[in-house]
Amino acid sequence: MASTHAVPPRWRRGEGARALLWLAPWIVGVLVFFGYPLLATVYFSFYRYDLFTLEFVGLDNWRYAFADERVYQSARNTLWLVVFMVPAQLLFALGVAQLLTKIKSGAGVLRTIFYLPSLVPAVAGTVAFVYLLNPATGPVNQLLALVGITGPDWFGSAAWAKPSLTLLAVWGVGNTMMIFLAALLDVPRHLYEAAAIDGAGAWRQFRNVTLPTISPVLMFSAITGVIYAVQYFAQAMIASRVASGATDSAGSTFTPGYPDGSLLTLPQHLFHTGFRDWSMGLACVHALLLFAVSMVFTLILLRQFSRAEGES
């Protein structure tokens, strides 16, 4: 304690100012690009804002949002992606990475093959998948027909649309796979040797050595995966639009979320509300709901991983 009090107050003030100076770019960034937009979003949520004019409407936007079935539908779709798509991506990436660590020859080629899809632009990849999975003319269903299986409707069916998107997401999981591969290769070999001497089989080694060692990487991937899923937008909108075959022409509009609203995610609903329907105040409510959902999932994940780390 004495040593702490021995620090001259003048020096401490100078040190604090210097720290603030170094932190200033970050603080300014947070205030300008996060703090201000967040406060502005809360502010606009109480206004009728058509992109040009503002009118205070109290809680009208909030009441409308909570009564809007489309909000619940899009939230359910987003939740589905978080619960099914993210784990599928993580499991596939981890499985492939694990396999790649075991392969003796040709691992470099396989790594490249599995990584390449993540370089394909989201729009191109989505359009390609919709064509591949076209129920009538796509090669996937034609191949299935050759072995006597009637393929599903994929992006044309409300039941299959989200699983089809999950296939697309799993296909493009190269980045996560590379992160997992690096983490797996970083696990100390002697831990496996010690576990093997103790009689641990492959599964026990994976569960008790690999997973605890790579858990920070898993946590990072899970959290970023959840945030990505909560903000899922482009692929769902493109798949929906291409599969529906609809275009915006005179007297004809595209209904987002085709088929049957099954691909309408919360960010899409937000976008259409704000920029298609000119209801920016209502879109701000959606944005705040989206923010709340992201925060809840992130906190849950952080808690779960902290608990798991504590146990291990």
Place this chain on the structure above:
Amino acid sequence: MRFVPLAAAGLLALSLTACTAGTEAPSLGARPTTTGTGPVAAALPPATLELWHGFSTDAETTAFEEAIAGFTKKYPQIKVTAKKAVQDAQITAAIRGGKAPDVAASFTTDNVAQWCRSGAFQDLTQVIQQDGIDLSVLPEASRSYTEFEGKRCTMPLLADAYGLYYNKALMKGNEPPKTLSELTELTKKLTVRDPDGTIKVAGFIPSFQYYENSPSHLGPMVGAKWYNPDGTSAIGSDPAWKQLLTWQKELVDWYGYDNLDKFRKGLGDEWGSEHPFFEGKVAMAVDGEWRNAMIAADPEAKSMDYGTAPLPVADDKPDLYGSGFTAGTVIGVPKGAKHPQHAWELIKHLTTDTDSLVTLSNALRNVPTTKAAMESPKLAKDDKFATFLDIFAHPKTSTLPASVNSVFNQDAFSTFLIQWEKGAVKDLDAGLAGVDKRINDKLKLSGG
């Protein structure tokens, strides 16, 4: 502490810059008077106009630039820089950001109400009156989709009209139907199925999910109305919609929803050479006049023997026969345009000059909007195209009236119609009342 005065000075400078940066752009309305006797445009000072439009293909942009060249040849001191393939959202964003073009054109009429109400596009009423332009040369429907609540903030450039296309080889000698009963009868007669029930050729696809079968395009067959005079939804209260939906569902059920859905999903792209009408998979289809140009441009389809006719109409409303749906490209002067007077002169030329309209129509095969242009001997019109000119000019031809929630309303109705045609709606009246409620609730939130 010595940084504080510096920071304060910086902030002050920033504030002042912000306050003085954008001097107010000139607005349309107060028109300068000319001393000479020539046209107003000739007396305007030199300027370069920026024009944004949605045309994207080479043929479209070349035709549009030729129409613009007709103006710049007359008034060489005015130059025009055109930017192609621009969407409505880009126009709105540019206006908000203070970077608006002088002239902006849109393919859809969906944002006209918002643009007019918010002032994003300037009101043309005053200059139209000053220039003595008689708007009665435009059909009622075209006047309707270019204005909102008394503010005329856009003018119609070219129009689209919707009618019936029929493949003569598949019609088996039958004439195109004039009533919904005839359409049903002919559909059943012309439809060809495989032994297992799979549809091979559809007489007519009644699904609202098929390409151009939107409620806007099919509604005129029964004279259905979208809105009450106060802007609220008329979908639930206008019996015409119920008449259309009942007819449509009976025909869907005749095919079997699953059969029809499977057939529809296996069809080619609407904008490609695998269009089912081109490939002889559909005998009759509702489509716009622009399909004629697409057929003519397709190496395979151009040899097809087909005809066009007005839409079949409700049996109890024969006076509707000959009418249809229309909408089209709109053009206006955004708020913040640097040269609004020049911009108006260009718009006036493009939308009212007969030669310009005819040139553009001949190149793009869209319907010209003025009576003079439609009657011009220079207008290329064969029988197939003339059908759409007649539909456009018909007094009962209707449009989707401008609404601040235009896209939302169409989306709400279309979403319901998908449920309806698949048989998920048990009570049609209650379902339509639900559509009304969605539209009216949103209208209330948008300020009525």
